[in-house]
Amino acid sequence: xxxxxxxxxxxxxxxxxxxxxxxxxxxxxxxxxxxxxxxxxxxxxxxxxxxxxxxxxxxxxxxxxxxxxxxxxxxxxxxxxxxxxxxxxxxxxxxxxxxxxxxxxxxxxxxxxxxxxxxxxxxxxxxxxxxxxxxxxxxxx
Amino acid sequence: xxxxxxxxxxxxxxxxxxxxxxxxxxxxxxxxxxxxxxxxxxxxxxxxxxxxxxxxxxxxxxxxxxxxxxxxxxxxxxxxxxxxxxxxxxxxxxxxxxxxxxxxxxxxxxxxxxxxxxxxxxxxxxxxxxxxxxxxxxxxxxxxxxxxxxxxxxxxxxxxxxxxxxxxxxxxxxxxxxxxxxxxxxxxxxxxxxxxxxxxxxxxxxxxxxxxxxxxxxxxxxxxxxxxxxxxxxxxxxxxxxxxxxxxxxxxxxxxxxxxxxxxxxxxxxxxxxxxxxxxxxxxxxxxxxxxxxxxxxxxxxxxxxxxxxxxxxxxxxxxxxxxxxxxxxxxxxxxxxxxxxxxxxxxxxxxxxxxxxxxxxxxxxxxxxxxxxxxxxxxxxxxxxxxxxxxxxxxxxxxxxxxxxxxxxxxxxxxxxxxxxxxxxxxxxxxxxxxxxxxxxxxxxxxxxxxxxxxxxxxxxxxxxxxxxxxxxxxxxxxx
Numbered sequence: 001x002x003x004x005x006x007x008x009x010x011x012x013x014x015x016x017x018x019x020x021x022x023x024x025x026x027x028x029x030x031x032x033x034x035x036x037x038x039x040x041x042x043x044x045x046x047x048x049x050x051x052x053x054x055x056x057x058x059x060x061x062x063x064x065x066x067x068x069x070x071x072x073x074x075x076x077x078x079x080x081x082x083x084x085x086x087x088x089x090x091x092x093x094x095x096x097x098x099x100x101x102x103x104x105x106x107x108x109x110x111x112x113x114x115x116x117x118x119x120x121x122x123x124x125x126x127x128x129x130x131x132x133x134x135x136x137x138x139x140x141x
Numbered sequence: 142x143x144x145x146x147x148x149x150x151x152x153x154x155x156x157x158x159x160x161x162x163x164x165x166x167x168x169x170x171x172x173x174x175x176x177x178x179x180x181x182x183x184x185x186x187x188x189x190x191x192x193x194x195x196x197x198x199x200x201x202x203x204x205x206x207x208x209x210x211x212x213x214x215x216x217x218x219x220x221x222x223x224x225x226x227x228x229x230x231x232x233x234x235x236x237x238x239x240x241x242x243x244x245x246x247x248x249x250x251x252x253x254x255x256x257x258x259x260x261x262x263x264x265x266x267x268x269x270x271x272x273x274x275x276x277x278x279x280x281x282x283x284x285x286x287x288x289x290x291x292x293x294x295x296x297x298x299x300x301x302x303x304x305x306x307x308x309x310x311x312x313x314x315x316x317x318x319x320x321x322x323x324x325x326x327x328x329x330x331x332x333x334x335x336x337x338x339x340x341x342x343x344x345x346x347x348x349x350x351x352x353x354x355x356x357x358x359x360x361x362x363x364x365x366x367x368x369x370x371x372x373x374x375x376x377x378x379x380x381x382x383x384x385x386x387x388x389x390x391x392x393x394x395x396x397x398x399x400x401x402x403x404x405x406x407x408x409x410x411x412x413x414x415x416x417x418x419x420x421x422x423x424x425x426x427x428x429x430x431x432x433x434x435x436x437x438x439x440x441x442x443x444x445x446x447x448x449x450x451x452x453x454x455x456x457x458x459x460x461x462x463x464x465x466x467x468x469x470x471x472x473x474x475x476x477x478x479x480x481x482x483x484x485x486x487x488x489x490x491x492x493x494x495x496x497x498x499x500x501x502x503x504x505x506x507x508x509x510x511x512x513x514x515x516x517x518x519x520x521x522x523x524x525x526x527x528x529x530x531x532x533x534x535x536x537x538x539x540x541x542x543x544x545x546x547x548x549x550x551x552x553x554x555x556x557x558x559x560x561x562x563x564x565x566x567x568x569x570x571x572x573x574x575x576x577x578x579x580x581x582x583x584x585x586x587x588x589x590x591x592x593x594x595x596x597x598x599x600x601x602x603x604x605x606x607x608x609x610x611x612x613x614x615x616x617x618x619x620x621x622x
Contacts, residue, residue: 011552013182013209063395070388077272077381078332112272113582115342115622117235117384121391121408122211138211140235140384141343141553 007035016139028133046084049103080105144185153605163192168200182209190406196226205601206548212409215493218542223486229412230390232490234471238434239378241517247461248371250351261618263452270340270622271579277338287322293432297439311467315435321425333382338440342622348374350614357611360512383430390423466515470545497531497543520595522619527599529608543608547592560585578621
């Protein structure tokens with residue numbers, strides 16, 4: 001099955017609204033993660049040197065979605081780690097385990113386009129219609 | 142989604158009558174012209190949502206620069222009863238104590254204008270800005286950060302950045318009492334460690350401007366502001382330290398909202414009773430982040446002073462660099478007010494709104510007690526900024542609060558679309574503003590066309606007798622993160 005478009009920006013006056021679609025929940029989570037990367041940097045400049053494991057938990061699926069994206073921001077902006085690929089190893093309504101492959105930020109080689117402060121809870125949505133999943137989130141920039 | 146119905150109270154004030162779960166009316170300060178833009182997004186619905194939260198006193202307010210935020214609108218003010226009310230991390234925002242500092246100088250704008258590129262370049266070199274910018278000072282240890290969280294700008298002065306005179310010209314003396322590092326997460330310390338003395342990205346900036354107009358010569362002279370002199374405006378906040386604290390406490394207050402059975406119309410309005418352990422912990426953590434921001438602006442202003450002294454090859458006394466005032470515009474504070482003839486103690490949330498205490502208020506430093514608290518209202522980088530003062534009427538009408546800026550009308554994405562294939566640097570240069578930025582994208586997002594006209598916003602608050610205009614500044618050079 002081919003993948004749907006990577007992601008869309010939806011208008012929000014002060015912040016950045018992102019919509020991602022997928023044919024499975026795993027695809028949705030992975031593509032939302034890659035959307036974050038694309039908003040921050042130029043993914044083609046990243047080498048797949050190191051592997052890290054990411055584990056997150058939350059009270060429900062939408063909160064898990066936000067928690068996952070929030071954890072990626074932590075790795076990018078605090079641990080200064082950029083990922084080239086994301087693989088979701090395990091996913092249910094309350095927990096996620098993923099493996100990211102990438103490298104530490106090198107400011108000479110990697111362009112950082114913008115700082116993303118946080119993934120907000122405003123208009124946060126994970127829903128499914130006829131097998132197509134949609135995820136929406138607003139980023140404070 | 143349709144906007145709530147508005148009733149016009151007078152030329153500058155509109156009201157949303159309570160409907161649904163609203164506990165109090167909404168009140169929006171705006172001229173006829175500004176209300177059109179306000180109706181266009183979802184901010185009025187957010188004013189109504191805030192009015193649903195427990196313990197809200199009087200009104201859910203919106204200033205004329207209101208625009209659609211997440212949860213609370215940006216440009217929103219809400220006071221909650223200190224005994225019965227709530228506190229909400231989303232009502233303060235991620236950039237806790239994002240704020241503005243105004244510095245005056247003795248410099249003559251006519252002499253500085255030909256050298257503006259050199260000065261902007263010097264500031265750009267000395268003040269780390271943009272994403273991944275590291276501190277202008279050594280990475281702080283956990284112990285340093287704990288002290289910053291408690292002492293705020295006082296910590297910076299003790300470490301050689303600026304003087305005690307600066308502290309007298311900062312809201313709360315640059316230190317919000319009750320900062321408590323023990324409730325701050327390890328991640329927040331990690332995010333803040335390397336960011337002291339950094340501007341950050343987005344709408345944060347340093348602006349070198351000319352005093353273009355004086356409306357109130359006495360008040361301006363009290364603040365050391367004279368026509369055609371150079372002023373410097375700094376806009377930044379608590380950086381990653383604050384973002385992480387907000388994120389951590391939205392999570393904990395979401396659970397608290399359930400625990401205390403508080404109905405919230407939007408998860409971003411997560412809140413906890415002010416007197417609950419969750420509410421008290423957030424208040425203490427938020428004050429820690431506010432202190433980080435006060436320290437950050439103190440460190441940066443000291444770096445700016447040194448960079449100007451060095452670049453211009455003059456003495457500090459010739460430069461005459463002095464903090465006029467430093468305000469927080471994303472904050473929650475416990476304050477005593479008189480409301481409808483009664484004394485009330487409230488937790489005033491100002492999200493994208495500025496405290497604007499009137500003359501005689503005991504919290505103001507002696508020097509400003511006669512004129513009222515300075516209120517700094519920066520516009521977008523291409524037009525103008527205003528210096529105002531709070532009024533006695535503001536104390537009655539808005540819990541001593543006013544607007545904080547121009548307010549966006551275009552989303553960042555729309556602004557970028559509009560900027561496509563335009564030479565923005567040239568356009569700004571043609572309007573007399575030299576800009577340096579880390580990213581061209583940031584310039585596009587912050588262009589004048591993305592904002593309301595700040596003069597309309599300021600005029601509304603002036604006409605409504607909430608803040609009075611004192612001076613207008615015209616930007617000459619700007620550094621964007």
